[in-house]
Structure formats: structure tokens, C-alpha cells
Amino acid sequence: MIKIESITIKEFRGIRNLTLNFKGKNFAICGPNGTGKSGVVDALEFVLTGNISRLSGEGRGEVSLKQHAPHVDKRNDPAKALVSATVIIPSLKKTYTVERSAKTPSMIKVTPSDQAATEIFATVQEHPEIVLSRRELIRYVLATPGKRNEEIQALLHLDQIEDVRAGLQKIANSMEKQLKPFETAATSATENLARALAISELSKEYILSTANAQRTILGLPFLADFTTTTSLKDGMSVPAQTKPQTIPKAQAVTDIRAAREILKEISGKLTESLVADVLADLNLLAADKAVVEGVTRQHFYTFGLNFIEAEVCPFCDNEWDVEALRTHVRSKLEHLKELSTKRKAVEKKLLPLITLLRKAETEINLLIRYAAMPKPAIEMRTAQEYVTRCNGSINLLEAFLPLADTIAILRELTDVPQTVEDAISRLEKEVAVLPDPSKQDAALEFLTIAQERLDVWRESRRKEETARAQAQLARRVSDIYASTSDKVLTGLYDDVQKDFAALYTAINHTDEKNFAAKLVPSMGKLGFDVDFYGRGFFPPGAYHSEGHQDGMGLCLYLALMRHIEGAHFTFAVLDDVLMSVDTGHRREVCVLLKKEFPNTQFITTTHDPIWMRHMKTEGLIGSQGAVQFRTWNVDSGPTQWDDRDVWTEINDYLAKNDVRSAAALLRHYLEYTSAELCHRLRCHVEFRGDAQYQLGELLPPATSRLRKLYATAKEAANSWNQKDLIAEISERDNDFSKLAQLSQVEQWQVNAAVHFNSWDNLTKNDFLPVAEAFRKLLAGFACPDCSEFFRVSPDRDTAETIRCECGKTNINLRKKT
Amino acid sequence: MANPVCPKDTADIPAQVFEAFLTSLKTAGISDDLVTRFRNTLLEERAFSEVSLKKAVFGERPTP
Numbered sequence: 001m002i003k004i005e006s007i008t009i010k011e012f013r014g015i016r017n018l019t020l021n022f023k024g025k026n027f028a029i030c031g032p033n034g035t036g037k038s039g040v041v042d043a044l045e046f047v048l049t050g051n052i053s054r055l056s057g058e059g060r061g062e063v064s065l066k067q068h069a070p071h072v073d074k075r076n077d078p079a080k081a082l083v084s085a086t087v088i089i090p091s092l093k094k095t096y097t098v099e100r101s102a103k104t105p106s107m108i109k110v111t112p113s114d115q116a117a118t119e120i121f122a123t124v125q126e127h128p129e130i131v132l133s134r135r136e137l138i139r140y141v142l143a144t145p146g147k148r149n150e151e152i153q154a155l156l157h158l159d160q161i162e163d164v165r166a167g168l169q170k171i172a173n174s175m176e177k178q179l180k181p182f183e184t185a186a187t188s189a190t191e192n193l194a195r196a197l198a199i200s201e202l203s204k205e206y207i208l209s210t211a212n213a214q215r216t217i218l219g220l221p222f223l224a225d226f227t228t229t230t231s232l233k234d235g236m237s238v239p240a241q242t243k244p245q246t247i248p249k250a251q252a253v254t255d256i257r258a259a260r261e262i263l264k265e266i267s268g269k270l271t272e273s274l275v276a277d278v279l280a281d282l283n284l285l286a287a288d289k290a291v292v293e294g295v296t297r298q299h300f301y302t303f304g305l306n307f308i309e310a311e312v313c314p315f316c317d318n319e320w321d322v323e324a325l326r327t328h329v330r331s332k333l334e335h336l337k338e339l340s341t342k343r344k345a346v347e348k349k350l351l352p353l354i355t356l357l358r359k360a361e362t363e364i365n366l367l368i369r370y371a372a373m374p375k376p377a378i379e380m381r382t383a384q385e386y387v388t389r390c391n392g393s394i395n396l397l398e399a400f401l402p403l404a405d406t407i408a409i410l411r412e413l414t415d416v417p418q419t420v421e422d423a424i425s426r427l428e429k430e431v432a433v434l435p436d437p438s439k440q441d442a443a444l445e446f447l448t449i450a451q452e453r454l455d456v457w458r459e460s461r462r463k464e465e466t467a468r469a470q471a472q473l474a475r476r477v478s479d480i481y482a483s484t485s486d487k488v489l490t491g492l493y494d495d496v497q498k499d500f501a502a503l504y505t506a507i508n509h510t511d512e513k514n515f516a517a518k519l520v521p522s523m524g525k526l527g528f529d530v531d532f533y534g535r536g537f538f539p540p541g542a543y544h545s546e547g548h549q550d551g552m553g554l555c556l557y558l559a560l561m562r563h564i565e566g567a568h569f570t571f572a573v574l575d576d577v578l579m580s581v582d583t584g585h586r587r588e589v590c591v592l593l594k595k596e597f598p599n600t601q602f603i604t605t606t607h608d609p610i611w612m613r614h615m616k617t618e619g620l621i622g623s624q625g626a627v628q629f630r631t632w633n634v635d636s637g638p639t640q641w642d643d644r645d646v647w648t649e650i651n652d653y654l655a656k657n658d659v660r661s662a663a664a665l666l667r668h669y670l671e672y673t674s675a676e677l678c679h680r681l682r683c684h685v686e687f688r689g690d691a692q693y694q695l696g697e698l699l700p701p702a703t704s705r706l707r708k709l710y711a712t713a714k715e716a717a718n719s720w721n722q723k724d725l726i727a728e729i730s731e732r733d734n735d736f737s738k739l740a741q742l743s744q745v746e747q748w749q750v751n752a753a754v755h756f757n758s759w760d761n762l763t764k765n766d767f768l769p770v771a772e773a774f775r776k777l778l779a780g781f782a783c784p785d786c787s788e789f790f791r792v793s794p795d796r797d798t799a800e801t802i803r804c805e806c807g808k809t810n811i812n813l814r815k816k817t
Numbered sequence: 818m819a820n821p822v823c824p825k826d827t828a829d830i831p832a833q834v835f836e837a838f839l840t841s842l843k844t845a846g847i848s849d850d851l852v853t854r855f856r857n858t859l860l861e862e863r864a865f866s867e868v869s870l871k872k873a874v875f876g877e878r879p880t881p
Contacts, residue, residue, distance in 0.1 A: 160831040163865040171871050305866065470875060477847070477874055484841040488834045564830070 001120055001568045003601045005086035005095065007047065011071040012081045012102065013039040016637040022603065024088050026593075026621045029605045030612040031629030036638030037605040041575045042069070044603060045131045047083040047098055048124050050105040053131065069102040072634065078102035089120055090570060090599075129155050129561070133575040137553030141528070141540045149526035150334065155560055156492075159327060161485055168478040170302075175471035179464070184355050186464040188362040189457040195254050196446075196453045207232075211450065217443040228458070232451045236444070247370045248445035252431045255370070256424060259363040266356055267416045275410050278349045282410070285342060286403045295343060298336040299401055301329050343400065350397050350406075353413060357397075361390045364420075371427050378427050382419035486521060492563065493519035493526070499559040500552075503596065507551055507588035546580040553577070554589070558597070573603045586611055590618035610691065613679055617795050623788055623805045628672065641672050650771050659767050663759035666771055667695060670756075670778075673789075674698035677781055680791035681705045682799060695756055703740050706781060707733060709792065709802055712813050719815035729811060739780040743773040783809045835859040850876065 003024040009015045014036050020027070029037045042052045046069065055065050070081035081102035088095050096117050099109045108125070110117055124130070139151050153159055190202055199206040204226045211232045212222050220235045265271060285291050308326050313319075333340075364387050371378035393409045400406055437445060497519040505515045518537055520527040529537035530552065532544065540552050554577055561569045581589065593602055602620070606612055609628065615621045629638040639645065646669045653662035671694075678685055678698050683705040685698060710733035717725040759767060782789050783804030790809060792799045802811040838859075842852050851874065858864050858873040 156830055158830060160863070160865055161834050164835075164859065164870065167865060167867045167870040168874075170867055171874060308866070474874055476845070477842070477851075480841045480845055480847075481838050484838045485834045488830075488837050492830060 001089065001091070001124055001565070002048075002571050003088045003090065004044070004571065004603070005088055007040070007043060007083065007085045009040065009043040010080070010082045011074040011077075012046070012069060012083055013042050013071065014632060014634070014637055015039045015043065016071060016635075018637060020627060022601065023624075024601060025625055026602045026615075027604070028612045028615050028621050028626040029603070029629065030609055030626060031607060031632075031638065033607055035629035035632040037607070037629060038575065039638070041131060041133075041573055041603075041605060043083045044085075044573050045128065046102075046105070047085045047100050047108075048121075048130065049128050050100060050108065050125060051128060053128055053133075053136075065105055066102060069105070071637075089117060091568075092116055092120070127565075129557075130571055131573040131575060132554075132557055132577060134550070134553075134577045134579060137557060137577050138549065139553075140556050141549050141553045145527050148528060149521070150331075152526055152560065154327065155557075156564055158489070159330070161489070162330075163326065165478075165482060165485060168474070168481050172471070172474040172478040175467070175474040179467045179471045180351065180355070181358065182460070182464040182467040184358045185362070186457075186460040188359055189453065189460040191258075192255075192362070192366070193450070193453040193457045195258060196251055196450045198254075202457075211447065214443040214446045214450075217439055218447070232454060233447050236447060246437075246445075247373050247431055247434060248449050249431055249434045249437060250442065251445065251449050252367075252370045252427075255363065255366045256428050256431065259360075259367050259424060262356070262360045262363050263416045263420065266360060267414050271353070271356065272414050274349070274353060275413055278346060278353070279407065279410050281342075281346045281349065282403060282407050285346070286407060291339060291342075294336050294339045295403065296401060298333065298339055298343075301333050301336070305329055305333075347400060350400075353410075354394055354397050357390045357394050357413075361387050361394075364390075367424060367427055370431070371423075374430065378430050380423045380427065382417065383423040386417060386420045489521045493521055496556075496559045496563050499562060500556050503555040503558055503592060504552060506592050506596070507555070507585050508548070509588070510584070512548075547582055547585065550577065550580045551585060551589070562597075567599070569597070569600050571601050571603075573605075575605050576607070577604075579606070579608070583610070583614070586614050587618055590615050590620040594618065594620045609675070623791070630668065630672070641669065647771075647775055654764050654768060654771070657764050659762055659764055660760050662767060662771065663756075663762070666774060667756055667759065670699060670774060671695050673778055674702050677702040677789060678705075680789050681709065682792045682795065699745050702781070703745050703777070706736060706790070707740070709799075709811075709813065710736070712799075713802065713811045716812050716815045720812070725811075736780045739773070739777045743770075743777040745774075745777065785809075832860060 004022050005024050006019060006021045008017075008019045010017050018036075018040070020029075020040065029040055031037050038054070042054065046052050046065075052065055052069060055068060066078055067075060070078045074080045079101050082099060083101075084097060084099040086095060086097055094117070097111045098121060099111075100107065108121055110121055136151075140148060140155075143151055153162055194200065194202055197207060197210045199210055208223055208226050215221070215223065215232075215235075218236065223230060223232070223234065285295065305326065308320075308329065364383050368380050368383055368387070371380040371383075393413065396405050396409050436442075497517050500519075501515055501517045504517070505513060508515060512531075512533070514531070514534060516531040516537075518527070518529045520529075528540065530540050530544065532538050532542070540549055544552070554574070561572065593600075604615065604621075612621075612626055612628070616623065616626065628641045630641050632638045639649075646665065650662045650665055653659070653665065674695060675693065675698055677683070678701060681702060683698075683701045685693065685701050688697075710729050713729045714726050714733070717723075717729060759770065762770065783806060785808045786804055786806035788805035790802050790804055792813075793801045793803050799813050801813055803809060835855075839852055839856055842855065843849075854873040854876060858869050862869070
């Protein structure tokens with residue numbers, strides 16, 4: 001999508017004022033720990049996304065972007081903390097300037113402002129993954145399958161897919177849960193109807209046979225069929241309104257018996273044991289305050305997720321970042337997953353108890369209706385209160401929270417008040433003294449009650465069927481979604497794993513040329529196993545070294561980015577990644593990045609100068625594609641090994657008569673440059689395994705090397721009979737010899753008096769010419785036009801030329817054969 | 818190295834999954850109304866809350 005030409009950072013993090021020119025190409029920022037490299041990474045992320053992950057990730061507590069992004073001395077003036085970048089958008093073939101301040105991180109100023117660029121920067125803003133740190137890289141590799149899935153989903157922007165999966169699954173679960181009461185009601189209605197018809201099983205034949213027997217007594221026509229609209233009372237005259245209703249004796253006796261049975265079941269041993277089991281689980285949950293709070297929070301977060309849809313908070317109307325808030329809430333829910341599992345297990349145990357209470361409610365309601373029939377009605381207040389209690393208990397048990405209420409309900413669940421039994425006994429007595437009805441009255445009562453219960457049964461079945469159809473539809477949709485998304489994601493991960501394995505093999509072809517990997521998505525998890533030398537597939541952290549794991553992290557990231565962004569993967573910041581990768585493999589990484597991602601601009605940070613040199617040697621970065629930070633302090637921020645700045649700084653020290661500081665700076669600078677010169681000129685230096693070279697071990701060989709190269713060049717020119725060139729090289733050689741003599745650098749090994757160790761003891765006037773001599777000597781190693789140090793090309797095998805960056809110096813070293 | 822398998826342009830993976838889901842719904846014989854509602858919810862409104870999804874599954878039909 002973008003490439004960065006340059007970045008200017010002002011009063012931001014540890015940086016006071018810094019401009020880096022990337023020129024839209026790969027760039028490395030090198031420097032010891034604490035010299036400000038990460039400040040540049042933060043600035044890049046900030047100007048592109050308006051965020052700094054390091055300040056907003058988990059465990060950052062009270063650290064905030066607004067307060068802590070500005071330089072510590074500007075913490076009360078965030079408007080002064082500014083980052084601007086010149087950005088190329090290849091697809092638009094245009095260059096833009098973007099700017100953000102820590103005062104208003106979400107506002108990006110794009111110049112020139114146009115719709116196409118605004119849209120592209122909005123897209124870039126949604127891709128914080130353009131910055132990859134070692135911490136993040138290793139997360140993809142070593143995380144648990146659930147966590148890895150989250151991380152990779154975030155990288156691939158798959159959270160929307162997961163939202164829908166979780167949402168549909170929740171709807172299906174909820175619809176199945178809601179089906180339960182309808183099923184219970186339908187079962188009760190079936191039992192009540194069967195009881196009214198005095199049959200053991202509801203079948204068309206039994207119903208017709210029983211109903212027709214009663215209809216015959218009343219002289220009503222025979223019912224030939226039983227359909228969904230058949231009335232058992234068909235043809236029966238409506239009883240006169242004035243006639244008082246009487247309790248249907250036979251049915252009431254049966255219903256009283258059924259009610260007593262259910263109450264007996266409630267207070268029975270089996271229920272007591274069920275209750276004790278659930279109570280034990282609930283008491284364990286309730287004993288831990290964190291759990292109680294967690295369960296409450298889980299309910300709150302789950303409920304709250306539904307309201308994160310609009311761009312503003314429904315309470316305060318302040319704008320929020322919908323995706324960021326969703327991710328935040330989801331991460332909280334993820335932490336409460338274990339609680340959710342425990343809750344579900346307890347809820348499952350509660351179901352039979354809820355069903356029992358529903359049955360009791362239905363059965364006692366029937367008795368209450370009988371009690372209301374005579375005038376005056378039979379006193380059933382306590383039974384009515386018990387029904388109300390059952391209803392309240394069902395609601396509280398279904399709600400589950402607060403836990404204290406659920407526990408209180410369960411503790412009393414098996415207690416059936418004696419007053420309920422008393423009320424039933426009163427009804428029973430009244431029923432017992434009722435005269436037995438005549439055969440016709442009994443048939444009339446039978447058909448009336450049977451029809452009433454048939455109506456209730458039909459309605460409850462209709463509701464049950466509707467609820468079941470909805471639950472089935474919800475489950476079907478959820479299953480289709482789950483299988484489809486798994487299929488698409490499996491295809492996606494299959495592509496990514498192939499690309500990942502190919503990239504990883506490219507950097508490890510010497511020892512793992514048959515490497516393979518498996519990314520296996522399954523129900524919100526992502527398994528990741530890698531081949532270990534043909535011995536089988538194991539988690540990456542099982543047997544592979546830390547360096548190999550770093551390599552895997554980078555390759556997985558690159559494969560994922562290539563898949564997401566495709567041709568738009570044009571920019572990435574690799575912050576201190578691959579520190580555990582060894583030298584040999586780093587070279588392969590450079591080749592990989594250069595060859596496989598030629599259109600991607602990589603900004604890399606490292607504290608290892610050798611790693612930076614690998615990048616240069618392998619051509620990943622150009623000779624000007626790096627900056628080396630040398631120090632950092634809170635007042636001035638990072639300082640670079642910049643030639644002009646160094647000499648200015650040395651002069652500043654000398655102006656203050658601070659020879660010691662000037663000498664120390666000169667020595668450090670010469671150490672840095674002489675290492676660079678030895679590398680560029682392919683010097684023969686006594687090898688040190690710890691790479692801790694002193695100035696005296698590097699600068700004299702570099703000086704001798706350039707003179708020897710000039711000698712070789714003269715011989716070569718002579719073999720080609722290039723007299724003009726011989727003269728030109730001789731002139732260069734003479735000039736350089738004079739500079740070397742002036743600096744006395746070649747005398748260090750024989751004349752301790754001029755050795756750099758004695759610089760500290762010089763006076764300002766003695767040291768001034770020394771500094772000037774070395775400034776000139778270093779200039780002698782560089783092209784007068786581009787000021788870049790010479791280098792020998794190629795960097796391995798037979799030396800062919802001495803070259804500079806601009807190409808004006810190109811001296812042949814090979815003789816005519 | 819094997820040719821990388823990757824899209825030419827930026828991949829909107831969620832949209833790919835949603836499109837595949839809509840096709841699977843049709844193949845499974847789920848009603849056109851439901852498919853249309855899901856298309857609006859997932860691809861046009863980009864609304865993913867439980868409330869929105871429930872509306873997409875059941876329409877405005879009340880639960881029993």
C-alpha cells in the first residue's frame with residue numbers, strides 16, 4: 001500500500017528531533033540497547049496507525065499513549081510531540097505527507113488531501129501488524145492453540161468471522177435452551193390429556209375409542225377420524241350459563257393423585273441428592289470471590305458485546321473504536337472461559353430440577369382450578385403461593401445469577417410446605433363427598449375436560465414444534481457456518497502453511513530441506529505443528545532451537561502478510577526480530593527478504609552491527625540504507641555516527657577545553673569507522689572470536705590495505721597499458737600516504753608516544769591537529785563526490801574493483817591475463 | 818521455492834467466508850429470505866452482534 005521516503009520525529013518518546021531518509025528503500029537502524037531505536041519504531045507505528053502497541057498492550061497498566069508518547073520533558077504539552085512522514089503510495093504513483101500529534105492521535109493530516117489517499121491511510125491504520133517485534137513474532141509460534149488462533153485471527157482480521165461463529169453458536173444454544181420449557185409443557189400436557197382420557201398412550205385409535213365410548217352414552221355421532229381440528233365435544237350442547245360448575249369428581253381424584261406424586265418427588269431422596277450435588281458445585285464457585293465476580297462480569301461482557309455496534313457508546317455518546325472495543329471485551333471473555341465451562345456444567349445439573357418445578361406448577365394449577373369451581377370456592381391460598389414460589393424459583397434458577405439467590409432457592413427446593421398438603425387435603429375431602437355423577441353427566445364431564453386438555457395439548461405442541469423448528473434452524477445455520485468457515489479457513493491455512501514451509505526451507509535449506517508444517521483450525525483453535533528432521537510433527541517449541549523458532553515466527557508472519565496483503569504488502573517494520581538466529585541463517589534471511597519480497601520496504605532495527613553488515617553485504621540494504629545510533633541521553637535523544645555531527649561535536653568539546661571528551665569521542669568514532677573500513681576494504685585483521693577489536697587492531701590495517709589496493713590497481717593499470725590511470729592512482733596513493741603520515745596512524749605499533757591512549761593527556765592546542773589529521777585521513781578513504789567510504793567489489797572471492805556509491809570511483813584491480 | 822499461493826489483491830478473508838457461507842446456505846436449501854437477510858447483515862451492514870444475527874436467522878418472527 002505504502003512506502004516511506006522519510007520520517008521526522010519531534011519531541012516523541014526518547015527523541016527530540018530526528019529525521020531519517022529511507023528513500024522508499026529497505027533501511028536498518030542499528031545501535032546498542034537504549035540508543036533510541038524503538039523510539040523510531042514507535043514513531044513509525046504512531047504516524048501510520050495512531051497507536052503504539054507497546055503502550056497499549058496487555059499489562060501496560062497506567063501507561064497511556066496521550067500521556068507517555070510525548071518526550072518526558074513535553075509530557076504536559078502533547079501537541080509538541082509530532083511525527084510526520086513522507087509517504088509514497090505506489091498504486092497512486094503519488095507522494096504525500098502525513099502528520100500526527102500525540103495530542104490528537106486519531107487525527108491524521110494528509111497533504112495533499114484527496115479521497116483515494118485518505119482511504120488508503122484509513123486502511124493502513126487498521127493494520128498495526130506492519131510493525132512486528134520479536135515479542136509478537138514468537139507469539140505466533142509458541143502460543144497455545146487457542147491463543148495462537150486469536151493472534152493470527154487478529155493479524156488476518158478474522159475476528160469478524162469468529163464473532164459470527166460465536167454469535168450463531170450462542171443463538172443455537174440459546175434456542176435449544178429455550179426449547180426445554182416448551183418440551184416440558186408439552187410433556188405435561190400430554191400426560192394430563194392421557195390422564196383425562198384414562199389411556200396410557202396418546203394414539204389416534206385410543207383417543208377415538210375412548211371419546212366415542214363417552215359420546216355413545218350421550219347419543220352423539222361417532223367420530224370417524226381424529227385430525228388436528230377434531231373436537232371431542234362435537235355436537236354437544238353448550239351447558240346453560242346459570243348452571244353452577246361442579247368439580248369433575250373422577251378426573252379431580254386422578255389429578256390430586258398426580259399432584260401428590262410430583263410433590264413427593266420434589267421432597268424425595270433422589271431430588272435431595274440432585275440438589276446436594278448442585279449445591280456443592282455452587283458453593284465452591286461462591287466461595288471464591290473472584291469467581292463470583294468473574295461469573296457476573298462474564299454475563300455483563302457477553303451482554304455488552306451486543307451493544308458494540310454503533311460508532312458511539314450508548315451511555316455517554318462518546319465515539320469509540322468498534323473493533324478495538326470488541327477485541328478488548330473478547331479478550332476479557334477469553335480470560336473467563338474456564339468459568340463459563342463451570343457455569344455450563346452447573347446449569348446442566350439444574351435442568352431436571354427446573355423441569356420438576358414446572359410440572360408441580362402445572363399439576364397444582366389444575367387443582368386450584370377445581371377448587372374455584374364450587375360456590376363458595378375451596379380455600380387454596382397456600383397452594384397458590386406455592387405455585388408462585390415455583391414460578392419465581394424457575395426464573396431465578398434459569399437466570400443463575402446472583403449465585404447467592406440460586407443457592408438460597410436450592411436450599412429450600414425440597415421443602416414442600418405442609419400448608420400445601422393441607423390445601424390439597426381440603427380439596428380431596430370436598431371431592432370425596434361429591435355425589436357420583438350419572439352416567440350421562442360423567443360422560444359430559446369426561447368429554448369437556450378431555451377437550452379442554454386436548455386444546456392445551458394442541459397449543460403446547462404447536463409452541464413446542466415452533467420452538468423446535470427455530471432451534472433446529474438456528475443449529476443448522478450455525479453448523480453450516482462452522483463447517484463453511486472451517487473449510488475456507490482450512491484452505492487459507494493450507495495455502496499459508498505451504499508458503500510458510502517454503503519460506504522457512506529457504507532460510508534453513510542446509511539442515512531442513514524437507515521441512516513441512518501443519519496449521520490445523522478447529523473450533524476457535526489453531527494447531528501448529530512442524531516437522532522435526534523427519535521424526536514426526538511436533539509443536540514448534542518442542543525440539544527446535546530458539547533461533548529456528550525465531551525463523552519460524554518471521555516466516556509465518558511473512559506468509560500471512562503475503563496472503564492478506566498480496567501485492568499491497570509494501571511496508572513492514574521488523575523490530576529487533578531474529579536476534580536468536582545465527583549468522584549463517586541471517587544471511588539466508590537477507591536473501592529471502594530481498595528475493596521473495598522485492599516490492600516490500602523493510603525497516604529493520606538491531607543492536608548487532610554484524611547483522612546490519614550482513615544486510616549490506618547481501619544487498620538487502622544499500623550503502624546509505626542504514627543509520628547507526630551511538631548514544632542516547634534524555635536531553636538530546638539519540639545521536640548518530642554522522643561524520644559532520646561528530647567533527648562538530650569534537651570541535652564543541654575543544655571550544656570548551658574538554659580534551660578528554662573530545663578524545664573519547666574521536667576514539668569511539670574511529671573504532672566505529674575503522675571496523676566499517678576493514679569490512680568494506682576486506683582487510684586482513686587478526687581474528688578475535690569475541691569481535692572486540694581495539695582501534696589499534698583495525699585502523700592501521702585499513703590504512704595499509706588501501707595503499708596495497710592502490711599498488712595492485714597500479715599493477716593492473718600497467719598490464720592494461722593505461723598510463724593516465726596509473727598517474728591518477730599514483731596521485732591518489734601519494735595524497736593518501738601524506739594523510740596517513742600526518743595522522744601517524746601507522747606508527748602506533750612502533751611509537752607509543754603517538755598512540756591514541758595518550759590523547760587524553762594532550763592540551764587543546766596539541767589535540768586540535770590530531771583531530772584534524774584523522775578527519776582528513778578518513779576523508780582519504782572516501783569518494784570526494786559522494787563522501788561514501790570506498791569498498792572492494794565483490795565482497796568475496798577475487799577482488800576486482802575499488803568502488804564508491806556514486807560510481808565515480810571505479811578502479812580496476814585485475815591484471816590483463 | 819514453490820510459487821507462493823496468495824491473492825493478487827488484498828484479501829478480505831471475512832468477506833470470502835461470508836460469501837461461501839451464503840452459497841452453502843443456498844445449497845442446503847435454506848430459504849432465500851434467510852440468505853438475503855444474512856447477505857444484508859454480514860456483507861452490507863457488517864453487523865455481527867448476536868441481536869443482528871438473530872434477526873438474520875429468524876427475521877422479525879417472534880419466538881413462540
